[in-house]
Amino acid sequence: MMEEDELELVEDLDAILHLSPEVQEAIEQVFPSQDPLDRPDFNAVEYINTLFPTEQSLANIDEVVNKIRLKIRRLDDNIRTVVRGQTNVGQDGRQALEEAQKAIQQLFGKIKDIKDKAEKSEQMVKEITRDIKQLDHAKRHLTTSITTLNHLHMLAGGVDSLEAMTRKRQYGEVANLLQGVVNVLEHFQKYMGIPQIRQLSERVKAAQSELGTQILADFEETFPSQGSKRPGGPSMVLRDACLVANVLDPRIKQEIIKKFIRQHLSEYLVLFQENQDVAWLDKIDRRYAWIKRQLVDYEEKYGRMFPEEWCMTERIAVEFCHITRTELAKLMRNRAREIEVKLLLFAIQRTTNFEGLLAKRFSGSTLSDGPGKRPETPLEPTNPFLEDESEDIVSEKDEDLDRPKKPKTPENPFHGIISKCFEPHLYVYIESQDKNLGELIDRFVADFRAQGPPKSVTEEGGAVLPSCADLFVYYKKCMVQCSQLSTGEPMIALSTIFQKYLREYAWKILSGNLPKTNSNSGGLTISSLLKEKEGSEVAKFTTEELCLICSILSTAEYCLATTQQLEEKLKEKVDKSLIERINLTGEMDTFSTVISNSIQLLVQDLDASCDPALTAMSKMPWQSVEHVGDQSPYVTSVIMHIKQNVPIIRDNLAATRKYFTQFCIKFTNSFIPKFINHLFRCKPISMVGAEQLLLDTHSLKTVLLDLPSIGSQVLRKAPASYTKIVVKGMTRAEMILKVVMAPHEPPVVFVDNYIKLLADGNPETFQKILDMKGLKRSEQSSMLELFRQRLPTPPSGPEGGPSLSFSTPTPEQESSRIRKLEKLIKKRIQ
Numbered sequence: 001m002m003e004e005d006e007l008e009l010v011e012d013l014d015a016i017l018h019l020s021p022e023v024q025e026a027i028e029q030v031f032p033s034q035d036p037l038d039r040p041d042f043n044a045v046e047y048i049n050t051l052f053p054t055e056q057s058l059a060n061i062d063e064v065v066n067k068i069r070l071k072i073r074r075l076d077d078n079i080r081t082v083v084r085g086q087t088n089v090g091q092d093g094r095q096a097l098e099e100a101q102k103a104i105q106q107l108f109g110k111i112k113d114i115k116d117k118a119e120k121s122e123q124m125v126k127e128i129t130r131d132i133k134q135l136d137h138a139k140r141h142l143t144t145s146i147t148t149l150n151h152l153h154m155l156a157g158g159v160d161s162l163e164a165m166t167r168k169r170q171y172g173e174v175a176n177l178l179q180g181v182v183n184v185l186e187h188f189q190k191y192m193g194i195p196q197i198r199q200l201s202e203r204v205k206a207a208q209s210e211l212g213t214q215i216l217a218d219f220e221e222t223f224p225s226q227g228s229k230r231p232g233g234p235s236m237v238l239r240d241a242c243l244v245a246n247v248l249d250p251r252i253k254q255e256i257i258k259k260f261i262r263q264h265l266s267e268y269l270v271l272f273q274e275n276q277d278v279a280w281l282d283k284i285d286r287r288y289a290w291i292k293r294q295l296v297d298y299e300e301k302y303g304r305m306f307p308e309e310w311c312m313t314e315r316i317a318v319e320f321c322h323i324t325r326t327e328l329a330k331l332m333r334n335r336a337r338e339i340e341v342k343l344l345l346f347a348i349q350r351t352t353n354f355e356g357l358l359a360k361r362f363s364g365s366t367l368s369d370g371p372g373k374r375p376e377t378p379l380e381p382t383n384p385f386l387e388d389e390s391e392d393i394v395s396e397k398d399e400d401l402d403r404p405k406k407p408k409t410p411e412n413p414f415h416g417i418i419s420k421c422f423e424p425h426l427y428v429y430i431e432s433q434d435k436n437l438g439e440l441i442d443r444f445v446a447d448f449r450a451q452g453p454p455k456s457v458t459e460e461g462g463a464v465l466p467s468c469a470d471l472f473v474y475y476k477k478c479m480v481q482c483s484q485l486s487t488g489e490p491m492i493a494l495s496t497i498f499q500k501y502l503r504e505y506a507w508k509i510l511s512g513n514l515p516k517t518n519s520n521s522g523g524l525t526i527s528s529l530l531k532e533k534e535g536s537e538v539a540k541f542t543t544e545e546l547c548l549i550c551s552i553l554s555t556a557e558y559c560l561a562t563t564q565q566l567e568e569k570l571k572e573k574v575d576k577s578l579i580e581r582i583n584l585t586g587e588m589d590t591f592s593t594v595i596s597n598s599i600q601l602l603v604q605d606l607d608a609s610c611d612p613a614l615t616a617m618s619k620m621p622w623q624s625v626e627h628v629g630d631q632s633p634y635v636t637s638v639i640m641h642i643k644q645n646v647p648i649i650r651d652n653l654a655a656t657r658k659y660f661t662q663f664c665i666k667f668t669n670s671f672i673p674k675f676i677n678h679l680f681r682c683k684p685i686s687m688v689g690a691e692q693l694l695l696d697t698h699s700l701k702t703v704l705l706d707l708p709s710i711g712s713q714v715l716r717k718a719p720a721s722y723t724k725i726v727v728k729g730m731t732r733a734e735m736i737l738k739v740v741m742a743p744h745e746p747p748v749v750f751v752d753n754y755i756k757l758l759a760d761g762n763p764e765t766f767q768k769i770l771d772m773k774g775l776k777r778s779e780q781s782s783m784l785e786l787f788r789q790r791l792p793t794p795p796s797g798p799e800g801g802p803s804l805s806f807s808t809p810t811p812e813q814e815s816s817r818i819r820k821l822e823k824l825i826k827k828r829i830q
Contacts, residue, residue, distance in 0.1 A: 351419045448465075513548065547648065613638045622689030679733060701733075742754075744779075754769065
């Protein structure tokens with residue numbers, strides 16, 4: 001029973017002493033302790049094992065027990081002290097609570113007293129200010145009443161005076177009085193329910209209506225719609241009447257302006273009727289001269305009659321422009337067959353000049369909102385399309401670079417106000433430009449045949465045909481001129497004409513004048529090749545023909561860049577809605593084709609010049625070569641042709657360096673495979689012959705690496721892409737010769753050496769190597785069978801077929817091997 005009671009007590013203690021993690025963490029922060037007895041996860045067994053880790057430590061058990069008992073007594077003393085200290089805490093707390101409640105009650109009583117006093121003070125203030133508020137309301141109402149009575153007196157008197165002055169036509173006094181009456185009447189809008197006020201308002205409206213009718217009658221009497229104007233200047237009455245019209249309904253003002261302008265321009269409609277000689281386009285200057293005189297006459301006679309804000313001079317000019325556009329459109333529609341290009345351009349030029357004159361004289365404030373001509377954004381001056389443009393015709397002379405740039409001219413609000421009528425007839429201009437460009441291309445062809453190709457390069461390093469600059473300068477003139485006429489469909493039609501003759505220039509002038517390749521070049525014999533000297537040349541392009549090809553290439557490159565800029569400029573000139581229809585990509589592709597064909601011609605020429613030498617190489621008796629000497633005659637021949645052609649091509653393509661690099665790369669890609677194919681034809685080859693061929697191959701490799709700068713005083717490093725192609729191709733040729741030089745016994749070593757050096761799993765290539773070594777057919781069969789067996793099994797490619805991949809020696813390793821071979825050859829020569 002005692003043990004059960006003890007267990008229940010322990011369980012109760014565990015339940016009481018079990019604290020939450022938050023409480024335990026707070027205790028640790030307030031009373032930090034490293035004692036294991038203070039840990040929440042205390043384990044008595046682990047603690048005892050810590051005190052007595054071994055049996056020998058049990059000897060100190062009495063000492064440990066005494067320490068624990070001492071610690072327990074200290075804890076009991078501390079607990080006893082704390083409990084005794086807390087016996088009086090409850091009584092002190094109750095006493096403090098009672099004192100706080102009494103203080104709160106006293107504070108509440110004081111607040112209530114203050115609130116009562118505040119309410120009494122507020123009531124007293126309201127009683128004091130009640131009379132003052134009544135006086136304020138009375139004063140405000142009295143002021144409003146007096147003001148309203150004054151306005152009513154002014155309105156009644158003003159209406160009476162207005163009616164009297166209207167009958168007497170005293171417009172000067174009416175102008176000021178009417179505006180005041182209208183302003184006063186606005187104050188009575190909320191009183192319109194009163195009959196007397198409504199009656200005054202109706203009298204004001206009647207007076208305004210009467211004034212409008214009366215002023216229109218006065219103007220009709222002074223400026224009748226039919227008949228000539230009365231002589232003499234305007235009267236003061238009409239000037240004051242215009243001031244009154246400003247206050248009346250805007251329709252009265254518009255009617256006055258309309259009648260006056262119609263009467264002022266009535267003479268114009270009579271003088272320039274459709275059946276009159278002066279109405280045709282060749283005398284269009286007379287129309288503009290007439291309106292200039294009329295505007296001067298108006299300024300002298302009627303300038304002060306109308307208010308300045310009416311802008312009557314500008315309104316007359318604008319109405320003249322509208323009438324002129326309508327009359328010219330009708331006239332040209334009826335006499336369309338009589339319109340010629342020069343006549344049309346003359347009329348457009350004079351019209352645009354007049355529109356520019358209007359823009360300088362007037363602001364365009366009377367025009368309806370319409371799209372103005374968007375300003376041009378100048379590009380960098382690199383060709384005719386990027387130079388500064390003048391107002392009329394662009395100058396062909398080069399602009400001084402130090403010349404200050406012209407400020408941008410403001411937009412012309414009058415642009416197209418008359419000249420828009422010419423747009424339907426611009427097809428005449430487009431057809432004329434089509435004809436002119438056709439004649440220009442024919443003249444270019446005739447001049448080229450008469451003058452011949454350029455004889456030398458320019459300072460920039462390439463002779464660009466002068467005709468291409470003339471063509472694009474003419475294009476620029478046409479584009480600027482057409483953009484001044486219209487930025488709509490005519491610009492699209494003009495761009496189509498440009499495309500047509502860009503293609504014709506590319507085919508007739510450029511491609512049509514490329515030299516034709518000579519296909520009947522027969523092979524040379526070994527004796528003739530050995531006798532070939534610097535003065536004797538195989539059939540190939542002359543220096544003039546090479547210069548011509550380079551000139552055509554440079555011209556095509558210039559045309560390609562300028563055509564791209566022409567497309568950008570056309571897109572700037574044309575309306576935004578038509579930009580997508582401007583596309584010169586096909587023409588740029590045509591010039592790119594000319595460039596590619598020119599490079600291919602240069603490559604074919606040099607390649608064909610080297611063919612006889614390679615043919616001679618394949619026919620030489622390499623089996624009977626007894627010793628290794630200097631480079632063979634065929635190598636000298638190849639180097640001679642390279643030194644003859646490449647400097648000419650490089651000098652003529654100095655301005656287009658990238659295309660010279662393309663030429664070098666294409667020639668190398670053509671020459672090296674051809675050299676390797678001829679190398680396979682050299683059979684059989686002795687050991688000495690293979691060494692001679694290896695020396696020749698190294699010589700060709702050196703020349704090819706130096707190809708871009710050969711014969712040049714300025715040493716320039718070849719492009720890395722080109723060097724990589726040469727090293728890769730010629731290293732393969734060297735490896736072929738190394739395999740040929742290797743002994744074929746034992747066969748396994750020979751096959752493994754071939755696979756390692758050439759990294760070529762094609763049996764046909766291996767067959768060619770065996771032919772070069774001069775092996776018998778029986779030996780070749782066993783070698784081929786061994787080769788197929790020794791080939792490593794490659795992983796299957798993406799299409800399921802075998803794709804061999806062998807590691808090739810690095811260029812550094814090959815160069816070291818070549819140096820060792822050169823030393824060996826020198827020793828044998830000595």
